[in-house]
Amino acid sequence: MEQSREKGERWVISTREEYKQAMIDVASVAERKISIFTHDLEPGICDDPEFLEVIKHLVLSKRFARVRVLINDPAHAIKNGNGLVHLGRRLNSYIEFRNVRKDLRTQCESFCIADGGALVYRKDASRFEGIADTWEPSVTGIYSRKFDETWNASEVEFEFRQLGM
Secondary structure, three states: OOOOOOOOOEEEEOOHHHHHHHHHHHHHOOOOEEEEEEOOOHHHHHOOHHHHHHHHHHHHHOOOOEEEEEEOOHHHHHHHOOHHHHHHHHOOOOEEEEEOOHHHOOOOOEEEEEOOOEEEEEOOOOOOOEEEEOOOHHHHHHHHHHHHHHHHHOEEOOOOOOOOO
């Protein structure tokens, strides 16, 4: 595991491994909330054991912690399975999934926000290039509002909550 990032550290990501580590680093600074906008739960990233451990630790150690996941292509994630989905089924009071409404699926970006201050952002979800920052509330606020608007307009994903899957 790489060394923890300092608050206010910004870095560029350009590879799958850097992106995975950025997701872990940003999620690690969360005290109460993580919001993830993803196209397909990014296999190998959102189900990485270290990332899942960070999510699990957050929701089990913080009383009001929540993880919200917006998925642009839920069929792919359901078909292929994902460790975050399995964790969400076990901890469904803390982890919630929603499908992005079809008419809002035009966004090609992907991002993860921790507490409205830390962010991993990729302009194009099909590529690993992007930025990460452990404290940038002004920029993160823009994406938090966008996430909340999409979240409120989207549908609860019941298939991700079924324990039998």
